[in-house]
Amino acid sequence: MTLASDTWAELLEGDGAHVWHPYAQAADPGYIAPVVAASGVRLQLADGRELIDGMASWWCAIHGYNHPVMNRAVTAQLETMSHVMFGGITHPPAVKLAKMLADLTPASLDRVFFSDSGSVAVEVAMKMAIQYWQAIGRQSKQKMVALRSGYHGDTLATMSVCDPVTGMHHLFGEVLNKQFFAPAPQSPFDGPCPESDMAEISDILAQHHNEIAAVIVEPVVQGAGGMRFYSPDYLRKLRALCDAFDVLLIFDEIATGFGRTGKLFALEHADVEPDLLCLGKSLTGGYMTLAATLANKRVSEGIDSGDAGAFMHGPTFMANPLACATAIASIELLLSQPWQRTVQRIHDELATGLAPARDLPQVADVRTLGAIGVIELREAVNMREVQPMFVERGIWIRPFGKLVYTMPPLVMNSDDVATVTAGMIDVVSRL
């Protein structure tokens, strides 16, 4: 379907008057693309042009858009029950999804708490960690240790564990909790992790473990805080440190979960079990907003045993049946195909396609892991200039800072991956 071209102007006029976009000025958000439909890996613009989506809508749309299997799952659940409260009630999609998540993740993680978004899943994990120590009589353990270049969400508590610089801590002054920050791991993904990577975090834990509830990290891939990859060996050493100093370990796999790094979960690269695990983003294949926090028995039984008698959290839309049914369909669809081979193919195509960027003077680094391809520039891009350049080349890429990156839907074919990487190289070479 092609819409009249005045739809473009009309949409942007309405948008300009009333809509506030993420990380953008209200009155002057820069380039905005009016998308009226999406199918497969293509976004359709209001004037009928199509863009190949290199972003999977911020890691989510692993099966692409308008997928018949996903559409059927949503429709079937819609005709059964779209929502019911979760206090004192359960329902088949929640039970089935919780069992699937418990089965797919490390054996010790057997309790699932559903919420609406990734940030909330991280807040829930932080609250669980704090409430756990409170429940077993160690009230002093309330702080978090996080890594520089990390990203864990945009709500006030999650911001406090995001990188203090890119997370704009200075804007929020006294309101953000003061947490401990360790350096981002320097060891590369395919190398060992030297003791130097552990020195500072070891010191923090040694000195302050009586105040520390948990360490929170994104395993193997630091996403929105810098698109950095690091050694799985770091996670093994971190688990040992947390055990030595009696501190819980939280893995935030909201970006990395469901195949993106070549394993179903990034923690599998290290074979390490956290005490708490956060999932979101591609959990529903990008169809609905849903997130989950998984806990082991130590945490759930500890909290149960406390004075409060319960974990104190309860989202209105907790375990929304439509979202749970969609997540079940998305996971079944992913697991029904040779997804590891697909991720490997996309990886190899991204590595080949982005390699020429290494020769450009404006490029500081090119890196790939799983179905993630990153060009790091020496200077931050000018979004107003660069965004329309990608659209002119028929691709949707949304850089941030110095990073021009792609994590395509896993259904993207080789020709489309080649178009995306060629477009990225062409745009970057003109900056």
Ligand SMILES: *Cc1c(COP(=O)(O)O)cnc(C)c1O
């Ligand atoms: C996106 C993201 C979040 C926040 O999820 P929202 O759904 O945007 O609230 C948290 N942690 C990581 C690692 C993420 O990539």
